[in-house]
Amino acid sequence: MEIKVGFEIAHATLQPTPMVIMLSIHPSRRQDIIGTETIAAEPNVPIKFYNDSFGNICGRLVAPAGGVTLRGSALVHDSGLPDAIAPTAQQSPIDQLPDDILLYLMASRYCETDKLTDVAWSLFGNTQPGWERAAAICTFVHNHVTFGYQHAHHMKSAHDVYAQGAGVCRDFAHLALTFCRCMGIPARYCTGYMGDIGIPYDPAPMDFSGWFEAYLSGRWYTFDARHNKPRIGRILMATGRDAADVALTTSFGRMDLMKFLVVSDEVVAA
Template identity: 80%
Template sequence: MEIKVGFEIGYYAVNPTPMATMLNIHPSRFADIVGTETVVAEPNLPDAGSSVPIGFYRDSFGNVCGRLTAPAGGVTFRGSALVRDSGLPDVVNPAAQQVPVDQLPDELLLYLMPSRYCETDKLTDIAWSLFGNTRPGWERAVAITDFVHHHVIFGYQHAHHMKSAHDVYEQGAGVCRDFAHLALTFCRCMNIPARYCTGYMGDIGVPRDPAPMDFSGWFQVYLSGQWYTFDARHNHPRIGRILMAIGRDAADVALTTSFGRMDLVKFVVISDEVVPA
């Protein structure tokens, strides 16, 4: 299948403001892009010119990032791409085994460590009390995902940019990033490398959500030498995920970061299957 993705995100700023972005599709999906992905920045005020230059680079996780200075009056980001997809749901592999810590590649150890939103030190005892009797590997990752799916209530009113995995566990409510933070923290506590993912995920193969949010957060775990996708919010294999960025947690994959005061004034995202004529 082919999936049309894109966004229009606008910010207002009184003064010129440096920004960093993470709005591009992840390099692991470059081969699936039909034609060229477009990500541009346009000034909100006409006297600021027709476009704002963006300089692109790769961060330490391999994500595509941009740097720019938004002019006074603010900036609007527009992106679009057509992406080929297998049309298959997330891979399920009950035979996947947990890799002993002493056999993990060096570069994966950071995905066992605490990070900004994932306090393994606060949740290790809880994790072992909940999942210590589960079989290591796929069964344990599923048990963690099931627990978080049922423990946390979803609602946009529960969103807060300072909420950590421990907060989510105590409050029992959050948005997709909170489900992912709690689940991947529990995985790390149980010695399963886990990383945060963000990207497009439209309502493909499922009933359409009346209030869609086509950017989503999920997580991946490392089992049997490869990364597998898990989603504690939906807790069901989904079709059409298009990865944009990976990191230790949401702090590593912010869509935009402004180095000065800016106000979000527009946020529209699309992720739709292209139906052949």
């Protein structure tokens, strides 16, 4: 299938303000882009792209006084298959993990493994290590946390989510991946597009989505504690330890968000 994705994000500012943006499709999906992905600013200020330490594509620009509108679009080929399920995927002994994977077992800005290790072991200590354990964690978080945009807060951590039992997609991901780390499963945060493909249409405005990946049997597998079932048409944009590593926009100065529009639609042949 083909999926049309894009965004329009407008910020207002009183003075020239440097920015870093993370709005490009991830390098692992670049071969699926049909034609060219476009990202541009209005007014037409230059954007310099680079790869961060996690391999994500970032852009640098200076928003002029008055503000800037960022627009992006791409047509992406997708298999149309749901997220992979691998019940036999194994959990690797920690001493045998690759060096670059160890980072995803450790605490990070929004994922306090030290505060949740005892909770995690009390809940999941009797589960079978590997896929069964990661799936059990997702099911628990899915049932424990109530979704609602009114529960969103940029300072909310995994421990806060566990205590409050409410949040948005990033909060589901933070709590689940923190539990995975506590149980010895490397896990990383993911952000990207995920439209209403293969499910009933949702009339609410689209948003970027947050999920996580767990490292099992030598590769990364997608898990989504909010929906807790395989989905079709995820298009990855960035990965990191948690949402702090994959902020869509970072401004070095005061900015006000004026518009936020996201599109992720299957292209239906005429």
